[in-house]
Ligand SMILES: Nc1nc2c(c(=O)[nH]1)N[C@H]1C(S)=C(S)[C@@H](COP(=O)(O)O)O[C@H]1N2
């Protein structure tokens with residue numbers, strides 16, 4: 409059976425099974441498979457109406473406009489209404505409503521580990537960083553994509569402040585997690601807090617952003633307020649949301665999806681149309697809002713900027 413392009417990373421949606429048994433059973437009988445349930449559910453249920461209620465962010469002139477894709481921007485509706493944020497739901501159209509009561513103020517990001525100057529950033533510190541706008545393609549491992557006008561600052565600016573020590577090789581990231589605020593996390597099938605990581609040179613790359621907003625305003629909660637990572641040449645799950653901890657290390661950090669299923673989700677997870685996911689092809693993608701499939705670009709179209717990071721590496725082995 410061919411895999412629909414918008415399969416979630418997990419094979420099943422336990423929350424569907426648990427909370428929505430009747431609908432689940434009807435659909436399951438209809439298609440005869442639990443694996444296609446969530447994609448069919450999503451087709452039937454369009455993204456909810458969402459409004460851009462964030463506060464304006466002042467953006468300084470950005471020299472990076474030249475790397476913006478010429479493709480049309482995705483609609484705010486889609487960016488903020490079709491989300492993966494498993495702490496709240498495994499159903500993309502359910503995340504926005506569930507995230508509305510998520511408390512993102514006050515907020516602290518601990519930045520430490522193998523650094524000379526560990527710091528605790530307040531929300532004001534984060535929002536006080538000089539902001540730039542960056543329009544990036546965003547490619548989820550499930551086979552869909554968007555074009556998103558992020559606002560934020562290069563992660564390198566923060567790492568330069570804390571000064572990684574000699575021997576530092578990687579950076580680990582941790583999302584906020586609170587069972588009380590995220591009771592449905594239990595049904596997602598993955599462990600929390602959500603963890604991610606990058607090699608230090610990837611983290612220092614000028615394309616790697618800490619995003620504090622999109623479409624000129626502070627981030628919607630469902631997109632990972634108040635601050636999330638954006639690594640445009642990697643599959644979307646590397647772009648960890650609602651970060652509370654950034655730790656410089658001397659080893660490859662444990663990451664959530666790699667720990668959950670190492671055969672399917674590698675540490676690197678660079679967008680690569682020539683290395684298929686074990687359960688579906690990565691050669692093409694569906695841009696949200698379009699019906700046709702587009703070819704997926706090597707490194708999501710950022711090869712000129714990032715390919716050198718992987719010189720001499722076998723990208724099938726380090727997938
Ligand atoms: N904490 C956390 N971060 C996360 C996720 C998540 O479930 N929890 N999902 C990831 C996945 S699979 C994707 S595709 C993107 C989705 O980001 P978006 O909803 O802003 O498009 O967030 C990533 N970051």
Ligand SMILES: [Mo]
Nearest residue numbers: 548549644645
């Ligand atoms: Mo994803």
